[in-house]
Amino acid sequence: MTVTSPTKQSGGRPHENVLRLRGVSKRFGAVQALKDIELDVHQGEVVALVGDNGAGKSTLVKVLAGVHPPDSGEIEFEGRTVSIQSPTDSRDLGIATVYQDLALCDNLDVVSNLWLGQELTRGGTLDEVEMEQRSWSLLRELSAKIPSVRIAVASLSGGQRQTVAIARSLIGEPSIVILDEPTAALGVAQTAEVLNLVERLRERGHGVILISHNMADVMAVADRVVVLRLGRNNGTFRVSDVTSETIISAITGATDNAVTRRAAAKTAATPVPGDDLDEEPEA
Amino acid sequence: MSTTDRSGTDAPTNEPSTATGEQAQVLQAEYADLHDERLIQHKGVGGAIREFGNRVRGGDLGSLPVVIGLIIIWGVFQALNPVFLSPTNLVNLTLQMAATGTLALGVVLVLLLGEIDLSIGSVSGLSAAILAVTFVQLDWPLVVSILASIIAGMAIGLFYGLLYNRFGVPSFVITLAGLLGFLGLQLWVLGRTGSINIPFDSWIVQFAQQMFLPEWLAYTLVVLTAAAYAMQLWFTGRRRAAANLSSASPVSILLRAGAILVLLGIAVWYLNTGRGVSVMFVFFLALVVIMNFFLTRTGWGRSVYAVGGNVEAARRAGIRVKRIYLSVFMLCSTLAAVGGLMAAARLAAANQSSGGGDINLNAIAAAVIGGTSLFGGRGSAFSALLGILVIASIASGLTLLNLDSSVRFMVTGAVLLLAVIVDALSRRSRTASGRA
Numbered sequence: 254m255t256v257t258s259p260t261k262q263s264g265g266r267p268h269e270n271v272l273r274l275r276g277v278s279k280r281f282g283a284v285q286a287l288k289d290i291e292l293d294v295h296q297g298e299v300v301a302l303v304g305d306n307g308a309g310k311s312t313l314v315k316v317l318a319g320v321h322p323p324d325s326g327e328i329e330f331e332g333r334t335v336s337i338q339s340p341t342d343s344r345d346l347g348i349a350t351v352y353q354d355l356a357l358c359d360n361l362d363v364v365s366n367l368w369l370g371q372e373l374t375r376g377g378t379l380d381e382v383e384m385e386q387r388s389w390s391l392l393r394e395l396s397a398k399i400p401s402v403r404i405a406v407a408s409l410s411g412g413q414r415q416t417v418a419i420a421r422s423l424i425g426e427p428s429i430v431i432l433d434e435p436t437a438a439l440g441v442a443q444t445a446e447v448l449n450l451v452e453r454l455r456e457r458g459h460g461v462i463l464i465s466h467n468m469a470d471v472m473a474v475a476d477r478v479v480v481l482r483l484g485r486n487n488g489t490f491r492v493s494d495v496t497s498e499t500i501i502s503a504i505t506g507a508t509d510n511a512v513t514r515r516a517a518a519k520t521a522a523t524p525v526p527g528d529d530l531d532e533e534p535e536a
Numbered sequence: 537m538s539t540t541d542r543s544g545t546d547a548p549t550n551e552p553s554t555a556t557g558e559q560a561q562v563l564q565a566e567y568a569d570l571h572d573e574r575l576i577q578h579k580g581v582g583g584a585i586r587e588f589g590n591r592v593r594g595g596d597l598g599s600l601p602v603v604i605g606l607i608i609i610w611g612v613f614q615a616l617n618p619v620f621l622s623p624t625n626l627v628n629l630t631l632q633m634a635a636t637g638t639l640a641l642g643v644v645l646v647l648l649l650g651e652i653d654l655s656i657g658s659v660s661g662l663s664a665a666i667l668a669v670t671f672v673q674l675d676w677p678l679v680v681s682i683l684a685s686i687i688a689g690m691a692i693g694l695f696y697g698l699l700y701n702r703f704g705v706p707s708f709v710i711t712l713a714g715l716l717g718f719l720g721l722q723l724w725v726l727g728r729t730g731s732i733n734i735p736f737d738s739w740i741v742q743f744a745q746q747m748f749l750p751e752w753l754a755y756t757l758v759v760l761t762a763a764a765y766a767m768q769l770w771f772t773g774r775r776r777a778a779a780n781l782s783s784a785s786p787v788s789i790l791l792r793a794g795a796i797l798v799l800l801g802i803a804v805w806y807l808n809t810g811r812g813v814s815v816m817f818v819f820f821l822a823l824v825v826i827m828n829f830f831l832t833r834t835g836w837g838r839s840v841y842a843v844g845g846n847v848e849a850a851r852r853a854g855i856r857v858k859r860i861y862l863s864v865f866m867l868c869s870t871l872a873a874v875g876g877l878m879a880a881a882r883l884a885a886a887n888q889s890s891g892g893g894d895i896n897l898n899a900i901a902a903a904v905i906g907g908t909s910l911f912g913g914r915g916s917a918f919s920a921l922l923g924i925l926v927i928a929s930i931a932s933g934l935t936l937l938n939l940d941s942s943v944r945f946m947v948t949g950a951v952l953l954l955a956v957i958v959d960a961l962s963r964r965s966r967t968a969s970g971r972a
Contacts, residue, residue: 344854356852360845360913361838369842370853378833382772386779389569402569 269296270332271428271460272317272348277326279312286312288484290326294429294460299451301463301471301492304481305504310464313481314431317462318350319343331428349422350431357414359407363399364388366406367421391420395453398446412443419450423459430454431462436470448474468497482506567782599907601958602922605951609926613933620933623810629928630807630817631744635660635879637820637924639899640906641827642871644920645864647903648831648844650912651700651707653868655714656899659692660876661891662718665725667740667877668732668886678738682877689873692718693866700865701858707865715896723888731887734880744881748812757818758800766793816878821921823871828917840864844913875899894945901948902927905955911963926951 274292278285287309294300304310315321317328319340328335330346337343343350357366364381367388373380388402397416399409406417415435422430432451436444451474454461465471471478472492480487480503488503613620639656646653663685671681692714699710726732734741749757766789773783807813831837842850843860851857879895880886904910905926906919927948934944 340852341854352852354848356846356849358842358845358849358913361841365838365842369838369850370855372835372838374835379835379838382775382779382781385569385776385781389781 270294271296271330273329275327275329277313277316277323277328279316279321279323286484287316287323289486290481290484291486292479294462296428296460297455297458298477299455299461299463299475301465301475301478302481303465303468303471303478303500303504304487307483308481308504309484310481311433312484314350314433314462314464317343317348317429317431344425344427347425347428348431349425349427349429351415351418351422351433351435353433353437357406357418360405362405363402363409363417366417367391367402367424369421371424388420391423392416394457395420395423395450397450410443411439412446415439415443415447416450419447419454423454423457427459429460429462431464433464434466435463436465436467444470468500471500472497480504567780569781599918599922601955601962602905602907602919602926605905605954606922606926606929609929609933613929613936617933617936619936623806623808625932625936627807627810627812627814629925629932630814631882632932633924633928634744634814634816634820635875635882636895636899636902636927637920638823638875638878639872639895640902640920640924641823641917642868642875643900643903644906644908644915644917645827645840645871646707646868647908647910648840648912648915649861649864650844650910651861651864652711652900653696653707653714653865653872654711654896654900655692655718656868656872656875657891657893657896658715658718658722659689659869659872659891660879660895661886661889662692662722662725663689663873663876664880664886664890665722665732667880668734669725669727671738672732672734678740682740685877686870686873689870689876690866692873693869694862696869697858697862697865700861719892722891726886726888731885733885736884740877740881741884744816744878745884747815749815749818751808751812754804754808754813755801758797758804761800762793762797765796766790769793816882820878823874824917824921831917836860836863841913846913894941894948898927898948899924901952901955904959905952907955907959909959909963910956 270293272292272294274290277287277290277292279287290309290313292300292302292313302310302313312321316323317337319337319342322336322338328337330348335342335346337346337348358369361369364384368384373383373387375383385402392399392402395416397413397420399413399416406414409417419430419432419435435447435451439447448470451461451463455474455476463471463475475492478490478492478495478500480489480500482504483506487506490500490503610621619625639660642656643653666685666688667681670676670684671678676684696707696710696714699705700707769784769789769792770786773789776783804813831840839850839855839860842853842855843857847857850860876891880890883890902923903915903920904923906915906921906923908915908919908923930947930951931944934947
């Protein structure tokens with residue numbers, strides 16, 4: 254599908270809403286990990302999910318991935334209200350999650366890793382030819398720089414391994430791809446490689462949820478930024494309208510001090526109004 | 537893993553710095569899998585050898601250490617006693633190998649998961665005892681006795697698998713308990729008598745001692761094996777070509793199939809100058825080939841390697857990890873039971889020491905010597921064959937030199953130590969050259 258970069262269309266609604274969370278809450282014993290979370294992801298949109306340690310990013314991802322079912326709240330997927338009770342539910346809906354620890358098998362080659370658990374067979378035996386061919390077309394489409402799909406994953410660089418992990422999540426043609434810290438522990442060139450890949454995902458029409466600590470990465474590829482703080486929404490921003498200082502102050506909760514007020518007044522950057530979310534940042 | 541395509545030995549050279557532009561262009565137009573300019577490729581037979589050299593230097597030794605070791609062992613024993621490589625002795629070697637080799641095949645499977653089964657000896661002894669008691673003392677039909685033994689083996693594996701999956705107890709401990717427990721069960725099954733002879737005229741004893749392939753059948757099998765191998769390569773090559781992937785040239789297919797034809801042909805001819813090719817040995821070879829097929833060509837086999845490489849990754853990929861553990865423990869114990877039957881048939885008896893002594897550790901040593909990593913995820917069914925060949929050769933050679941079992945134990949121990957060191961060293965060098 255042809256999708257123009259949504260960063261350039263800050264005005265209109267980008268595309269069809271794929272994922273819509275309303276009032277999602279999750280408690281672990283006495284800890285309220287998530288409280289009334291709202292989140293929207295559209296087709297061909299990269300939503301960055303940011304927040305400090307313990308802000309609830311990982312819990313939210315696990316709710317979407319079916320690892321922890323939410324206690325309350327509503328999840329709408331492609332217009333239907335759904336309940337995600339297990340990782341299988343999540344995968345069957347079309348939500349693919351790429352975890353931080355990549356979970357690749359070092360002893361297997363790229364093709365085997367891409368198709369692991371969903372191998373193509375032909376007459377009961379593995380169809381290596383078909384798998385290899387489709388691996389190549391997928392990697393081409395992502396402009397991935399992998400020299401050979403028949404080398405062990407152990408011999409790939411960090412960025413290439415991340416590419417394999419992300420490519421693997423695309424095998425089932427998911428509507429939503431969740432990337433958990435994809436650029437953590439990567440070098441400059443490798444980070445650029447992964448960010449390019451995120452762009453490819455957007456072009457292919459996937460909705461992407463990108464979890465990152467790195468503001469430069471977020472500003473580089475995201476269309477919108479959703480800030481979590483202490484388990485609650487703490488603002489949604491359109492990347493084109495905002496500076497990283499504003500986002501950082503939303504993350505740290507330092508929105509309401511003299512320094513940030515002055516910075517905000519200078520740049521005149523404000524949260525996007527009317528983006529389905531109430532983005533009054535709370536201090 | 538090789539840095540070039542598996543079948544790309546005949547692909548034109550395309551090294552980044554030296555490649556002629558035209559050659560690279562042609563190549564890129566042709567194959568979808570040889571696009572990347574960083575890919576180092578070697579051309580022709582010389583290239584294949586150079587590529588093999590690179591792999592060995594990179595620590596991807598495969599079966600090389602064990603083949604070299606085998607050549608050295610055979611050379612030394614032949615020099616010390618010319619009887620060693622005589623057809624008669626080699627035929628005996630094939631007969632001695634089959635039973636323990638079958639146990640080793642099961643061990644290869646559990647090692648691929650990074651687990652271990654220490655009880656294979658006891659299970660094989662129990663299976664021999666069940667065969668002898670039910671067939672000889674209770675007068676069951678032979679087939680029923682055999683089935684009962686094999687089912688007992690499967691049940692033991694099921695038990696291990698369930699324990700492992702339910703409680704997460706290390707397989708080392710579970711099977712150590714099994715080693716003791718099933719040894720006790722074996723003694724209890726055998727009862728007071730302690731030793732039961734299996735009638736010499738029963739077909740299972742005939743199968744293990746007297747049955748040899750007729751010459752024509754042996755040669756036919758060799759030709760069929762080579763033909764099946766060539767056909768398989770050719771069909772894969774055609775499909776790859778149709779899918780715009782690089783494929784093996786007809787010449788290289790012919791060379792490889794020809795090599796198999798010649799090697800197997802010489803082996804059969806040499807054994808036929810003695811008593812011939814033992815049916816039990818062919819049965820063992822068939823088990824190895826079938827196991828290799830399941831490990832390399834099916835989703836189950838891929839899952840076994842994945843679980844051995846990274847359990848968490850396998851689980852997240854949706855592999856039912858518990859089923860894999862269960863199936864592998866069951867297969868290992870079942871193969872141990874089958875091996876026990878073969879050993880009992882070859883002895884024509886089951887007694888209190890069936891499956892005892894060094895059988896247990898020889899089978900485990902064979903799997904490791906053959907090149908299956910103790911760390912999981914790396915190895916092949918053929919390592920059972922190569923490893924048991926080494927161990928049986930040492931035992932046979934030392935017996936021919938009239939050295940007793942004390943020396944045999946020490947030499948086998950030294951060889952095992954050597955194999956484990958080679959495994960650890962090649963692992964280190966794999967990490968350094970990125971082939972881990």
